[in-house]
Amino acid sequence: MDGESTAPRRRGAERTRELLDVILALAEESGYKGMTIEAVARRAGVGKHTIYRRWSSIAELLLDALSHVWVSDLDYRSDGPVREDLREQFLRSSRALSTPPIGPVYRAVIAEAQSDPAVRDALYNRFLVTVEQRTLERVQRAQRTGELDAEADLQFAAEMLSGTLYYRALLTPRPVDDAAIDGLLDMFMAAYATEP
Amino acid sequence: MDGESTAPRRRGAERTRELLDVILALAEESGYKGMTIEAVARRAGVGKHTIYRRWSSIAELLLDALSHVWVSDLDYRSDGPVREDLREQFLRSSRALSTPPIGPVYRAVIAEAQSDPAVRDALYNRFLVTVEQRTLERVQRAQRTGELDAEADLQFAAEMLSGTLYYRALLTPRPVDDAAIDGLLDMFMAAYATEP
DNA sequence: TTGCATCGACACGGTGCGTGCCGATGCCGG
DNA sequence: CCGGCATCGGCACGCACCGTGTCGATGCAA
Numbered sequence: 001m002d003g004e005s006t007a008p009r010r011r012g013a014e015r016t017r018e019l020l021d022v023i024l025a026l027a028e029e030s031g032y033k034g035m036t037i038e039a040v041a042r043r044a045g046v047g048k049h050t051i052y053r054r055w056s057s058i059a060e061l062l063l064d065a066l067s068h069v070w071v072s073d074l075d076y077r078s079d080g081p082v083r084e085d086l087r088e089q090f091l092r093s094s095r096a097l098s099t100p101p102i103g104p105v106y107r108a109v110i111a112e113a114q115s116d117p118a119v120r121d122a123l124y125n126r127f128l129v130t131v132e133q134r135t136l137e138r139v140q141r142a143q144r145t146g147e148l149d150a151e152a153d154l155q156f157a158a159e160m161l162s163g164t165l166y167y168r169a170l171l172t173p174r175p176v177d178d179a180a181i182d183g184l185l186d187m188f189m190a191a192y193a194t195e196p
Numbered sequence: 197m198d199g200e201s202t203a204p205r206r207r208g209a210e211r212t213r214e215l216l217d218v219i220l221a222l223a224e225e226s227g228y229k230g231m232t233i234e235a236v237a238r239r240a241g242v243g244k245h246t247i248y249r250r251w252s253s254i255a256e257l258l259l260d261a262l263s264h265v266w267v268s269d270l271d272y273r274s275d276g277p278v279r280e281d282l283r284e285q286f287l288r289s290s291r292a293l294s295t296p297p298i299g300p301v302y303r304a305v306i307a308e309a310q311s312d313p314a315v316r317d318a319l320y321n322r323f324l325v326t327v328e329q330r331t332l333e334r335v336q337r338a339q340r341t342g343e344l345d346a347e348a349d350l351q352f353a354a355e356m357l358s359g360t361l362y363y364r365a366l367l368t369p370r371p372v373d374d375a376a377i378d379g380l381l382d383m384f385m386a387a388y389a390t391e392p
Numbered sequence: 393t394t395g396c397a398t399c400g401a402c403a404c405g406g407t408g409c410g411t412g413c414c415g416a417t418g419c420c421g422g
Numbered sequence: 423c424c425g426g427c428a429t430c431g432g433c434a435c436g437c438a439c440c441g442t443g444t445c446g447a448t449g450c451a452a
Contacts, residue, residue: 012429032311038408047431052410110367111310114303115228117369124368152386156379160360166367167359171306172320173313183352190348191387208398234439243400248441399448409437417430422423 016054019044023065027104035062035108059112059119063126066105070096070127082142083185083193086135090165090184093131094176097169110170131162139192148192157188212250215240219261223297228304231258255308255315259322262301266292266323278338279381279389282331286361286380289327290372293365306366327358335388344388353384 022044026035037058041048055061078085096102113120136158142148164184169176218240222231233254237244251257274281292298309316332354338344360380365372 015430036408037410041431045431047433048410049412050430053429058409107310111307113367114307120367121369124370128368153379153382156376157383159364159376160356160380160383163363163367164356164359167363168355170367171309171316171359171362172324173317174320180352180355183349184356186349187353187356187384187387191383211399232439233441237400241400243402244441245443246399249398393452395450395452397448397450399446401445401447402443403445404441404443406440408439410435412433412435414433415431417428419428420426422425 012054015046015050019046019051019054019061020065020068023061024069024101024105027065027101027108031104032108032111035104037061059109059116059122062105062109062112063119063122066102066109066127069102069105082139082145082147083189085138086161086188087181087185089138090161090176090181091178094165094169094181098175107170128162128166132158135162146194149194152192154192157192161188208250211242211246215242215247215250215257216261216264219257220265220297220301223261223300223304227300228307231300231304233257255305255312255318258301258305258308259315259318262298262305262323265298265301278335278341278343279385281334282357282384283377283381285334286357286372286377287374290361290365290377294371303366324358324362328354331358342390345390348388350388353388357384 019040022040023035026039026043030039035058037048037051040046040061041051051061055064078088097106109119109123113123136154139148139154139158143150143152143154148154161184165176165181168174168180174180215236218236219231222235222239226235231254233244233247236242236257237247247257251260274284293302305315305319309319332350335344335350335354339346339348339350344350357380361372361377364370364376370376
């Protein structure tokens, strides 16, 4: 699962970092179709064994690479109104998601996930769940401050907020723009805000 | 785009239908990895040209096959409470989505869509948009009957409803169960229902 | 019956996969 | 300082699938 955390061997760690950089560059230049083990090996001037020694499949490599560029942007530090805070974070991460190389790598992981349940689990547990969780914590904080209805169960609301953004960004050709985020938050606030 | 609607030629149409059946069978048995042009040709006892004559790529074939099994289930005919109607339709289509061969074919299309913008557009225009549209029409009808707030702009609400279900069904390992649908509808109704 | 599109079949070069086997390189312990 | 050894790059293999080309045959339609 983690290519580099297992063993900081001789010159292994440097090579590992190099290979991650190479696949990010390939993602940016040639997209999913260009992201193959052989292409990485060629570009890095490396034998394929050197890659297979670190990752058991292209999917593992992609997941690892994604970890390096998608450091789970959603860190809700602001103490402003919950709506403004959500709006800012959603804008920020959807901007990141549509910026190479994150977008192409994310798409590649999703493609791999469709044919490999293990990748689907990894995608979920290492990325999607984190985003949902951070969002849930933020809106629960807003419940405690009285901004949102204290009785509401916000579990599904958090899933819906991040899920709709992922749906639009990754399954439709539409961009996640201000209007989409505002529309989403309109509904969320209409449902749970204490003050009209 | 449509393999069979263009020309009801000699024995072409029969063959076309045969080939669609074959790829659906492959989807059910071996999943995405087994759905290749060569596998279809082998199974059908057919030259590859016979396939390429009808579809320009495996993605076109998949989209066509999906059309035959996913006849856009969402036909809101009931005149009951909008919430019950939505609930029933969501349950029905998410059950269909998780039933072979629809699920595997849908996953295959999504995988292809990640590397080909044209497939992404086709997936969106031929399937996702339809579901959103039907849902939008149903909730707008509920606006006219007074069940939902007449002032609300339900465009994004419709996207959110179907988007969240697709997100859960296709990008996460979680099933779309009653709890998820009820949670989603709780929020939707809390936001827009006229009667508390 | 003739003409022709479609058919199954086979073969081709190209690419990527995953593995196996080299000889060399450079680090680490003794 | 040197021996031992894991890791290294390079190369080759068999396999699978792609997309195209070229056969001769088959069967519908004029």
